[in-house]
Amino acid sequence: MPAPVAPASQEPSAYERTERTTPTRHRERAHYDRELVHSILDAGYVCHLGFVRDGAPVVLPTLYGRVGDRLYVHGSTGSRPLRAAGRSDAGQGDAGLPVCVTVTHVDGLVLARSAFSHTLNYRSVVVHGTARPVTDEAEMKAALDALVDQVLPGRAADSRPASPKELAATAVLGIELTEVSAKVRDAGPVDSEADVALPFWSGVVPLTTGYGAPVPADDLAPGIPVPGYLTAR
Amino acid sequence: MPAPVAPASQEPSAYERTERTTPTRHRERAHYDRELVHSILDAGYVCHLGFVRDGAPVVLPTLYGRVGDRLYVHGSTGSRPLRAAGRSDAGQGDAGLPVCVTVTHVDGLVLARSAFSHTLNYRSVVVHGTARPVTDEAEMKAALDALVDQVLPGRAADSRPASPKELAATAVLGIELTEVSAKVRDAGPVDSEADVALPFWSGVVPLTTGYGAPVPADDLAPGIPVPGYLTAR
Numbered sequence: 001m002p003a004p005v006a007p008a009s010q011e012p013s014a015y016e017r018t019e020r021t022t023p024t025r026h027r028e029r030a031h032y033d034r035e036l037v038h039s040i041l042d043a044g045y046v047c048h049l050g051f052v053r054d055g056a057p058v059v060l061p062t063l064y065g066r067v068g069d070r071l072y073v074h075g076s077t078g079s080r081p082l083r084a085a086g087r088s089d090a091g092q093g094d095a096g097l098p099v100c101v102t103v104t105h106v107d108g109l110v111l112a113r114s115a116f117s118h119t120l121n122y123r124s125v126v127v128h129g130t131a132r133p134v135t136d137e138a139e140m141k142a143a144l145d146a147l148v149d150q151v152l153p154g155r156a157a158d159s160r161p162a163s164p165k166e167l168a169a170t171a172v173l174g175i176e177l178t179e180v181s182a183k184v185r186d187a188g189p190v191d192s193e194a195d196v197a198l199p200f201w202s203g204v205v206p207l208t209t210g211y212g213a214p215v216p217a218d219d220l221a222p223g224i225p226v227p228g229y230l231t232a233r
Numbered sequence: 234m235p236a237p238v239a240p241a242s243q244e245p246s247a248y249e250r251t252e253r254t255t256p257t258r259h260r261e262r263a264h265y266d267r268e269l270v271h272s273i274l275d276a277g278y279v280c281h282l283g284f285v286r287d288g289a290p291v292v293l294p295t296l297y298g299r300v301g302d303r304l305y306v307h308g309s310t311g312s313r314p315l316r317a318a319g320r321s322d323a324g325q326g327d328a329g330l331p332v333c334v335t336v337t338h339v340d341g342l343v344l345a346r347s348a349f350s351h352t353l354n355y356r357s358v359v360v361h362g363t364a365r366p367v368t369d370e371a372e373m374k375a376a377l378d379a380l381v382d383q384v385l386p387g388r389a390a391d392s393r394p395a396s397p398k399e400l401a402a403t404a405v406l407g408i409e410l411t412e413v414s415a416k417v418r419d420a421g422p423v424d425s426e427a428d429v430a431l432p433f434w435s436g437v438v439p440l441t442t443g444y445g446a447p448v449p450a451d452d453l454a455p456g457i458p459v460p461g462y463l464t465a466r
Contacts, residue, residue, distance in 0.1 A: 020286070025309050046339055046353070048281035050292035053253070059283035059292050061337040061357050076258050104294040106279055115381050115392040116399040120279070124294050148348050152438075159348040159433050166349040188450050200392050201457050205385075206445030217421050217435040224434050 011069070020128055021181035031182040040123045040182055041066050041103055045150040049073055050100040051081050051131075064101065065146030069177040071101060071127065072134070072143035074170055082171035085131045096130035101175060109205040112189035113198040121204065124183045131173035143172045154229035244302070253361055254414035264415040267302075273356045273415055274299050274336055278383040282306060283333040284314050284364075297334065298379030302410040304334060304360065305367070305376035307403055315404035318364045329363035334408060342438040345422035346431040354437060357416045364406035376405045387462035 014032040015021075023030050031037070047064045050057060060081070065072045075082045085097040108121035134140045145156035162170065189202050211233045214226050247265040248254075256263050264270070280297045283290060293314070298305045308315045318330040341354035367373045378389035395403065422435050444466045447459050 020289075020291075025312055046337065048283075048292050048294075048335055048337070050281075050283040050290035050333070052285050052288070052290050055285070056253075056331045056361065057283035057285050057290055057292075057333040058253075058361075059281050059290075059333040059335040059359070061281075061335060061355070063353070079258055098289045100283070100290040100292040102281055102292040102294060104279065104281070109384055111385070111388065111392070113393055114395075114399070115377060115389060116395045116403070118381055118384070118388075118392070120296070120384075122294070126292070128289065128291075144348060148351055151342055151351070151353075152344070155344065155351075156348060159344075159351070160346055160428060160431055162347070162349045166347070170349070188448070191450075191452075195393060196452050197454055198393055199454070199457060201447075201460050201463070202450040202453050204448045204450075205463060206448065208441075208443045208445050210441045210443070212439030212441050214434075215421070215437045215439065217424075217437075219424075219429050220435050221430055221432070224432060227434050230434070230438060 015178065015180045017181070018179050021126070021179055023183070026183075029183045029185055031184060032180070033182070036184075037125055037177070037180050037182045038066065040105065040125045041071070042150075043105055043123070044103050046103075047073070048102045048104075049081065050102070051084065051097055053080065053084070063147050063151065064103070065143060065150040067142065067146045071175045071177060072146055072172055073101075073131070073175070074144065074147055074172045077169055077171045079171070081131070082173065085133055085171070085173050096132040097173070099129060099131045099175060101127040101129070106207055107186065108207055110189050111202055111205065113191045113195040113200045113202050117189060117191055119185065121185050121187070122183070126181055126183075127175060127177060128179040129175045129177075131175050134172040134174050137167070139174075140167065140172050143174065144170070152229055154227070158227055158229070248411065248413045250414070251412050254359070254412055256416070259416075262416045262418055264417060265413070266415070269417075270358055270410070270413055270415045271299065273338065273358045274304070276338055276356070277336050279336075280304075280306070281335045281337075282314065283335070284317065284330055286313065286317070296380050296384065297336070298376060298383040300375065300379045304408045304410060305379055305405055306334075306364070306408070307377065307380055307405045310402060310404045312404070314364070315406065318366055318404070318406050329365040330406070332362060332364045332408060334360040334362070339440055340419065341440055343422050344435055344438065346424045346428040346433045346435050350422060350424055352418065354418050354420070355416070359414055359416075360408060360410060361412040362408045362410075364408050367405040367407050370400070372407075373400065373405050376407070377403070385462055387460070391460055391462070
């Protein structure tokens with residue numbers, strides 16, 4: 001990625017690189033460009049949320065939504081990471097929960113002649129930060145909309161919004177995008193000159209993801225068509 | 234999942250449930266059946282590896298391979314988790330690196346009438362354990378084969394095995410499958426009776442993953458056909 005000449009807005013056009021967002025290996029794959037990071041995040045909706053519990057790492061898959069430079073995750077107020085982030089624990093104040101949020105898209109299998117040089121083409125984003133409970137009701141509602149629309153843009157407006165009781169049972173955590181990096185590999189196999197002549201097929205197998213035909217709920221009321229944001233896919 | 238009547242082998246047919254493999258929410262989705270866990274692991278090849286560095290969580294996507302009740306991950310001997318697991322650090326002995334390894338397959342988008350009840354159909358496995366360096370050369374070679382064959386069964390035998398120099402530059406970590414759980418959701422949307430009549434489309438959008446046409450390397454020697462383990466997909 002070339003360094004952008006001028007920022008597109010008042011926001012800096014790249015995230016600041018830190019020691020822990022600087023990889024020890026394949027530094028050429030690391031990027032800090034804000035638009036690139038956002039595009040990778042926006043191409044997905046499931047992250048792997050890491051936190052520390054009793055000194056040991058825990059990694060759980062969960063939905064996320066992005067609004068500007070903030071990520072949101074949500075869960076029951078009774079779930080472990082949500083509790084740990086302080087919403088239900090009196091006295092934790094503004095401490096929050098240190099987290100690492102990782103989003104990965106696998107784009108292709110890269111088959112080299114040497115087993116050692118096999119790799120994947122991929123796009124990933126790693127966010128280091130602190131998850132803090134969202135307490136403002138308007139922000140919470142916007143975050144829940146973002147979580148639904150991250151999966152399927154347009155769906156939040158085409159569903160019943162959360163009731164006060166549902167809102168009370170839900171905890172939303174916000175994570176600022178400040179210490180962030182992307183990693184991208186998008187190339188063919190790289191073998192040594194000596195290996196190129198070996199009689200093994202070599203190349204890239206692209207991976208595809210798609211949507212099957214929507215399956216209506218058993219109890220779907222008659223006469224409700226498949227919505228446009230689904231048929232468009 | 235019904236409890237199996239008799240174990241298929243001398244191995245217990247299920248992993249022992251522990252406090253941290255017992256979810257606080259949706260316990261009905263949690264499973265400990267060994268065959269189910271293995272089948273979810275074997276359907277993938279990218280895990281999210283979590284560990285603790287300087288007290289903070291780190292989650293990195295990486296390849297894995299399963300051999301029996303052991304998972305393997307690998308990397309450069311210079312990479313952070315591999316170094317931390319003790320291979321290059323004198324005096325760490327058998328300590329190893331506490332890790333959490335999570336594998337997730339997203340199978341469908343579940344659209345309920347209420348925004349609150351939106352969810353995903355998915356299969357996931359969470360492994361809590363300790364990553365220990367593999368030092369036995371035969372085990373290391375078998376692990377590297379497993380890592381390649383996890384992505385594409387049959388490929389390890391159809392590529393150049395690692396040279397002594399490549400082996401020396403590679404660290405392999407083994408993680409025992411002992412504290413393991415699977416989570417599975419595979420159902421339609423669940424709305425309250427009051428919501429069912431709402432005029433929002435509701436159902437499941439299945440997600441599909443596939444393989445595109447293999448793209449040969451620019452420098453592929455002429456006359457090498459696409460191998461059967463690729464055309465079979």
